Amino acid sequence: MSDAANYGEGDATFQAAGGEAGIRALVEDFYDIMASNPAYRTIFSWHPEDISISVDKLARFLCGWMGGPRRYTEKYGRISIPGAHQHLNVTVAERDQWLGCMRDALDRQPYPESLKTYLIDALSVPAQAVHRVSQAQRP
Ligand code: HEM
Numbered sequence: 579m580s581d582a583a584n585y586g587e588g589d590a591t592f593q594a595a596g597g598e599a600g601i602r603a604l605v606e607d608f609y610d611i612m613a614s615n616p617a618y619r620t621i622f623s624w625h626p627e628d629i630s631i632s633v634d635k636l637a638r639f640l641c642g643w644m645g646g647p648r649r650y651t652e653k654y655g656r657i658s659i660p661g662a663h664q665h666l667n668v669t670v671a672e673r674d675q676w677l678g679c680m681r682d683a684l685d686r687q688p689y690p691e692s693l694k695t696y697l698i699d700a701l702s703v704p705a706q707a708v709h710r711v712s713q714a715q716r717p
Pocket of ligand 1: 621635657673706
């Protein structure tokens with residue numbers, strides 16, 4: 579699957595990303611990179627010590643977000659992505675750390691370039707919402 583026009587329709591993105599196993603591999607790489615690359619030190623330091631919980635939560639969330647089964651809701655209940663980050667001071671720098679780390683993780687996946695570009699563009703929307711809501715709470 580490399581036709582960018584299909585992404586976002588039904589479960590096309592979920593299937594192109596390799597289903598649940600593919601998304602879990604993406605999220606494991608995302609957190610491995612965040613833990614080891616000093617460029618992402620700030621946002622990594624905000625995570626709980628047991629990073630496996632964060633891996634599970636993000637992998638389950640992205641599964642439903644890409645049009646697959648709603649695994650996050652099944653286990654953890656309803657979530658608002660901006661609301662879940664309101665306690666964090668996500669400036670432009672931290673927003674860009676998150677997106678940069680995701681771009682690095684995508685580059686490790688056997689995905690067509692069209693899917694990587696689609697995902698980074700699509701994830702920029704909730705990332706910007708996280709930033710906006712986080713800053714709205716602060717003086
Ligand atoms: C904009 C930059 C972002 C930063 C700096 C960031 C950082 C974090 C941190 C530090 C946590 C752990 C919070 C805690 O345990 O106290 C977290 C949790 C989480 N993040 Fe993000 N995040 C960002 C964007 C996103 C985006 C765009 C998504 C989804 C598309 C996302 C999905 C999640 C999920 C599902 C959790 C688990 C929430 C929960 O169950 O409590 N994050 N994030």
